[in-house]
Amino acid sequence: MVEWALAVLRIAHTPDPDDAYMFYGLVSGAVRVQGFDRVEDIVEDIETLNRRIVEEGWDIEVSAASAHAYAYMADRYYVMVAGASMGEGYGPVVVSRRHMSSLEGARVAVPGRYTTARLLLRLATGGGYREVFARFDRIPDMVLRGEVDAGLLIHEAQLTYHEMGLVKVLDLWEWWSSVAPGLPMPLGVDVVSKRLGAEAARAVREALQESIRYAWSHHEEALRYASRFARSGSMEQLSRFVRMYVNERTLDMGPEGRRAHRLLYEMAWDEKLIPELVEPEFV
Structure with a gap:
């Protein structure tokens, strides 16, 4: 039993x-x-x-x-x-309507307080940006409309952001692979x-x-x-x-x-x- x-x-x-x-x-x-x-x-x-x-x-x-x-x-x-x-070779990305050399002082839409993407971005950058919490599927449009300066993308938008006219600012996989090689x-x-x-x-x-x-x-x-x-x-x-x-x-x-x-x-x-x-x- x-x-x-x-x-x-x-x-x-x-x-x-x-x-x-x-x-x-x-x-x-x-x-x-x-x-x-x-x-x-x-x-x-x-x-x-x-x-x-x-x-x-x-x-x-x-x-x-x-x-x-x-x-x-x-x-x-x-x-x-x-x-x-x-992620292995891919992961969350920060995107914007234009190329940005830094996120310092920028308004960045992030997909929730407890998401791992948010934690990884804070670890990778040390902060310095202003977080705007948003539902993950609203973030690309928020960036396109200029409601925020940049957005942290998860899920399918990682693959399709360039079709929306957005450009990559930071690739969190690239950062992770530099601090945790092989993992x-x-x-x-x-x-x-x-x-x-x-x-x-x-x-x-x-x-x-x-x-x-x-x-x-x-x-x-x-x-x-x-x-x-x-x-x-x-x-x-x-x-x-x-x-x-x-x-x-x-x-x-x-x-x-x-x-x-x-x-x-x-x-x-x-x-x-x-x-x-x-x-x-x-x-």
Whole structure:
């Protein structure tokens, strides 16, 4: 008998194509989670999920979260070694309508207080700019309209900003690869509540890995599902984006991924950008 059995396992993920793609097997019912009768999916943007867990104390069983936000919930959640979004050769970028030699004094739109992109930008630059918090999908238009001087882009806009007439000011992958050579860049994670216990948490992680494999083996089907959540770009660009962020590192971040997360928290703690030094617990 499975002691942790519950009728429903709630899984919260973002309306981002890579998340939708990797969770497709679970959401469609093609993949089952041992010990649970069914899955209920909850779809919210990443900063809403971050804030609900960090600020409201939301006790969701499984959720997508920013790696930055995990520093504020580490006492309540495990990090799954599966499902992480990690940049390798690409990552968040700062863009503007014109070339800028510095962000000093600039108004920069950032996609939320707890996003990892925000933390990385602060680490990379030391600050000196004025943050304007905005929903991530509004940022390109804010830059185009001149409401801000620059914007920090995540998700598909990383690939399509040049088509909007925007220019790159800072590439955070280039910065990360200079300070953490050989390591992938932590961005997003999937977390599972410690109240379920380690055994159930591992069962959830194994099911997520199976869901990722299912999406790979049913790529067109999973991509059509993910396309419902796309905000811009062609199906070809969507497929490229999904393959960028749902890869072998997503299936298991490996020892390099674990080291990268530990390094991120060490760097953030050294700059006093997180409340305490975090030692992530992986399942």
